[in-house]
Amino acid sequence: MELYRSIERIRETKPLVHHLTNWVTIYDCAQITRSVGALPVMAHSRQDAVEMVGIASALVLNIGTLDDELVDTMVLVAERAKELGTPVVMDPVGAGATTPRTEAARRLLDTGAITVIKGNAGEITTLAGGIAEVRGVESMAAEGADSAAKMLAKEGHVVAMTGAVDHVTDGERTALISNGHSLMGEVVGTGCMSASVIGAFIAVDPDPFEGTVNALASYGISGEKGAEGSPAPLDFKSRLIDGMASLSRSDIDMMKVER
């Protein structure tokens, strides 16, 4: 679906985007979902989360502050989403940094429910079985990240590897998205929020590859616009989020996607 048409669809249909996410950036994930035009909901206890996915149009799973019970619940909710045909974004925050994170991300992949994996180079490389150096939740370097992304994609996922240039692939198609701004790297939560934006786009677009490309391009455009005048980091974050609500058809001309 064409980017601006997707935005219009989200604004018109207000899809419910259900999150099981971390406690650090949970507010920002909710607010950016609302800014894009969708309705956010966050529910993490078992029965509540399983019922909620039944009325949701997309599911976002983020393991940033995981615990055993939360991961068990995520697996159940992902399986329910798969039964229902509801698209799922996974953000494997810190995979590679600790065993529980790597294992949780792998368990979620094993459900076969994950439509889109969004991570940095270190996380994607880890999940592809490679070796990456991940410090806490920041990726410092990764060898052969591009081929890792392609390898993961071949297993039936859209892989969105975010960085200065975002790299999206479904194994056959590839897109490089140059939108965005370096200020996005100075604010906690910009990675988590991008998964929420992807959730909103794939809720309305039957093609998750296109949905993911459009999500990251529009998010990057909002980042570029928000960075005008070099605001301080937290001012920038507000503008990045608010900017999603006011993206216009002409803003979309800023899209820098190479296929």
Add this chain to the structure above:
Amino acid sequence: MELYRSIERIRETKPLVHHLTNWVTIYDCAQITRSVGALPVMAHSRQDAVEMVGIASALVLNIGTLDDELVDTMVLVAERAKELGTPVVMDPVGAGATTPRTEAARRLLDTGAITVIKGNAGEITTLAGGIAEVRGVESMAAEGADSAAKMLAKEGHVVAMTGAVDHVTDGERTALISNGHSLMGEVVGTGCMSASVIGAFIAVDPDPFEGTVNALASYGISGEKGAEGSPAPLDFKSRLIDGMASLSRSDIDMMKVER
């Protein structure tokens, strides 16, 4: 108590407003409590929460990210508040959307401890046993919401049904509050924060109907003032919260309450 007198009482006595609330808007609930002039505290584990209510002047219960243990604790803390005569606000976030939310809200009502129920039309209608369509935590439509509010109120609660016009009733008295601004609907957390503001007002006002009306009117006035110049949503949210700290006697003239 007259509205501005209530604000002065809160600022002078700094009542402790204890919250068991959700993880999405917990910061904003704490900060608006502080902005109103009260002291916020958030404690959710059993013994800590029960002890804390012993030194609190009001209790706010919000089921936005409930789990079984949290609801069990809320019931205990509500019962303790009842013993102590401490007023309790309940925000039944998403009641009607899933079974655990509807049941948790009903269990809390069954304690007989709930002084004020603050919800949207869908939540209020659900609790009154009616039929409502609730998508996630947003109310889409509700039949006969006004009579549902009155029915609930007859069981001994103040019911605050929030929307474009807030409807407050204790079964005998009724007030319609037209303060507020449509921007409040574009920011996550404005509903949750209104329950915290009610908590601060009923902590100092022995009449919870008047306290609730005053809370929602002053919150709406802060919203109207914050919306001047059409700020972007997150800027608006900061102004809405900060505005509570600077409400002056003359601002109160903006009050639009019909009884």
Add this chain to the structure above:
Amino acid sequence: MELYRSIERIRETKPLVHHLTNWVTIYDCAQITRSVGALPVMAHSRQDAVEMVGIASALVLNIGTLDDELVDTMVLVAERAKELGTPVVMDPVGAGATTPRTEAARRLLDTGAITVIKGNAGEITTLAGGIAEVRGVESMAAEGADSAAKMLAKEGHVVAMTGAVDHVTDGERTALISNGHSLMGEVVGTGCMSASVIGAFIAVDPDPFEGTVNALASYGISGEKGAEGSPAPLDFKSRLIDGMASLSRSDIDMMKVER
């Protein structure tokens, strides 16, 4: 280490500062850690938290929304930090207000792992065995707080008692820091954030007394600069956080430390 040299070291080496903290101010703690130039990580489940401390340069423990399991995990993680020689800051939020908070803080002290205790006068007095009034998380009155701080310090901790003037002592050395602004008292989270800033400084400074003094002085300077023009409270909070990222060598001349 000289203050500005510490800031440069943090910006150059980007130490990982691991937090087990509360759900109210968790975002602000993460963001200020990033603003100082360090990398924040938050992990609270047992195995994840223990592994994470293995790659961290400092640990921050905050009991603001404690529960039994979280405190047990904090004890384990503190013991692991001690084995590794990793410095630990403890923020005993609300110690003195309820039994679980006081006991949790004492259990953490008993590990022998706590390098720096940062609290208000009520919390510090409580931990030294004195009498204090703590309402929720605010210190209302404390007798003999200065000698309480000294007594705690004698047990091998750096004690940072924050207030209008911050009082830091390691039992032998003492520093009084007059930087800061009264607006810091009107925003939820300024106390929690100061512990994160201390975490970043003691991650790079082998002398935790100097690290703590430098952290509080630079944080206070950012507060003074952020308060210029009398912003509203939440605007001030953004400036306080963002200000840490732009502190320059000349800003350090504002340091007001009396030894």
